[in-house]
Amino acid sequence: MKDFSKYQTQELHAKDLKHNMHPFTDFATFKEEGSLIMAESEGAYVYDTEGNKYLDGIAGLWCVNIGYANEEMGEAMAEQTRRIPYYSSFGHLTTPPAVELSEKLVSLAPSNLNHVFYGTGGSMSNDTAVRMIHFYFNRLGKKDKKQIITRTDGYHGSTYLAMSLTGVEYDHIGFDLAPDLVHRVSAPNVYRRPDGMTEAEFCDFLVDELEQKILAIGPERVAAFFAEPIAGAGGVLVPPAGYHKRIADVCKKYEVFLVSDEVVTAFGRLGEMFSSESVFGFQPDIITCAKGLTSGYIPLSANLISDEIYDVISVPQAKGAMFTHGFTYSGHPVSCAVGLKNIEIMERMDLCNHVKKVGKYFENQLKEKISSLPIVGDVRGSHFMMCVENVANKETKELLPAEAEIGNRIAAKCEEAGVLIRPLAHKNIMSPPLILNVQEVDTIVETLHKGICDVQDELIREGLWKG
Structure with missing residues (x-):
């Protein structure tokens, strides 16, 4: 069992806000929201200082190919x-x-x-x-x-x-x-x-x-x-x-x-x-x-x-x-x-051959289960390098208004469900550790599907998208 009692989350948050300048940071929200502080890891998963477990759909930043905490x-x-x-x-x-x-x-x-x-x-x-x-x-x-x-x-x-x-x-x-x-x-x-x-x-x-x-x-x-x-x-x-x-x-x-x-x-x-x-x-x-x-x-x-x-x-x-x-x-x-x-x-x-098999399954599952959603314009990529582009209109490819913050909102829904997806403006990107198995791929796809559906409903209620 991992021991998270040694991490003083609030104290770390305060020190982080005061001294640690992050790359690629939106200061409009950072000073209020602070950071999600990752403290432990194992395989394809990372844990924050509160002990919350996340399936890492982005491998840190396209990086952790063999998975975390390899002895x-x-x-x-x-x-x-x-x-x-x-x-x-x-x-x-x-x-x-x-x-x-x-x-x-x-x-x-x-x-x-x-x-x-x-x-x-x-x-x-x-x-x-x-x-x-x-x-x-x-x-x-x-x-x-x-x-x-x-x-x-x-x-x-x-x-x-x-x-x-x-x-x-x-x-x-x-x-x-x-x-x-x-x-x-x-x-x-x-x-x-x-x-x-x-x-x-x-x-x-x-x-x-x-x-x-x-x-x-x-x-x-x-x-x-x-x-x-x-x-x-x-x-x-x-x-x-x-x-x-x-x-x-x-x-x-x-x-x-x-x-x-x-x-x-x-x-x-x-x-x-x-x-x-x-x-x-x-x-x-x-x-x-x-x-x-x-x-x-x-x-x-x-x-x-x-x-x-x-x-x-x-x-x-x-x-x-x-x-x-x-x-x-x-x-x-x-x-x-x-x-x-x-x-x-x-x-x-034999990780390359693993990627050829499971990565192609990942690619196919995303296209099969995500492409048909009304707000999804394109699902593209190859193997363990994938992107979902969200739009207001599939036929015209018109984008949603900036205030919809579509990529951020979808990523936040997935994070709440224990899966990390990268937001990039109106897009969401996935680049998980290459050790992912089929069940973990399914978890990412199902979580992303639900996250997109939930955000679609919210945008309609808020009048930011007609559906």
């Missing part, structure tokens, strides 16, 4: 801490876990990605990709080839540079972006494609749009295109069939590097360790990853870099000159040991 992970962390808890990886220094994890990651990645560079998060990984690509073209004397193209509603992080890459406009409100660096093309949002356009025609449009954007900027000025295989925080956008392969061909045509942001999709979420080549059939020049790399047990990110890029940036600029990019915690031995253990556990559990 082997704790032991791996402790064992490495006893051996050597930290050492710099600058220059001619490293540790065994960093070396071993690098070899393991390369063995899992597309065949052209044979080099690994470490950081501590997805934002850092995407920043690193930009710096490396800029450095590459500098080394070739192409110092004007610096412009970056990303997609509307793409998400690449929240550091200054990574947020400039991010195309979620809501996240930019009140903040500055890196000037004159990043250009946008359309999101591959099949649900909201132009009226009368088939999915195949939409794919043609997206591919042509990217090519025209490169030509408009000038191929001699465009360095890279960043894209998530499935856009996560932008609303779980699954691109039309053939999109990624054709995009890769356009990039190759104009010597534009393709960076695949697999911070969310890597390490089993779509049933493969990496999804770029295995699921979507394209070979990127860089893969950025984090989150599932350690199942969120400890911060770690990695850039998997092509031979083509490495062979240029690893040539000395001049006598005594160095490649001056990196971080204090690059290749942190404890983080790398946890990453190795995480992959070992995933492989032993």
Whole structure:
């Protein structure tokens, strides 16, 4: 039995409100409502300080792929801490876990990605990709080839540079972006494609749009295109069939590097360790990853870099000159040991094949039981990466008024019933631990169904929706 008496919830709430500044916080409500403080965990479940148990439908934040409180992970962390808890990886220094994890990651990645560079998060990984690509073209004397193209509603992080890459406009409100660096093309949002356009025609449009954007900027000025295989925080956008392969061909045509942001999709979420080549059939020049790399047990990110890029940036600029990019915690031995253990556990559990089976069941159950609800416009995603988009009118796809707070209200209903679902404006997102069984999938689907139905009834009573 778990003992929750040691947690003084009210005292923790007071300290949290006074001192702890949260990321991505709505201060209009936070100062009144405070935080739900998670204190314990096990498997696919988390517990708050009052002992309330929740089935975690979001894996913390796309992270806890192998589930919570895995004893082997704790032991791996402790064992490495006893051996050597930290050492710099600058220059001619490293540790065994960093070396071993690098070899393991390369063995899992597309065949052209044979080099690994470490950081501590997805934002850092995407920043690193930009710096490396800029450095590459500098080394070739192409110092004007610096412009970056990303997609509307793409998400690449929240550091200054990574947020400039991010195309979620809501996240930019009140903040500055890196000037004159990043250009946008359309999101591959099949649900909201132009009226009368088939999915195949939409794919043609997206591919042509990217090519025209490169030509408009000038191929001699465009360095890279960043894209998530499935856009996560932008609303779980699954691109039309053939999109990624054709995009890769356009990039190759104009010597534009393709960076695949697999911070969310890597390490089993779509049933493969990496999804770029295995699921979507394209070979990127860089893969950025984090989150599932350690199942969120400890911060770690990695850039998997092509031979083509490495062979240029690893040539000395001049006598005594160095490649001056990196971080204090690059290749942190404890983080790398946890990453190795995480992959070992995933492989032993055959977690990718589990996701292919149970994840497809999850996808099918959501579409079968949620799609027909009057307020649901779209159910989309793949395996353990799903989204429900709520609308006022199924035919017109018109959104509900902002004051309906539809995503928040549905998530709150589910939370009351013991299931955590992520609200994102008018959408609700699910990205549970990959260990979920069929019964737990059913619990999420049934709870979400009831939550949506309850909110529908409330909106009608409040006059916010006609039904």
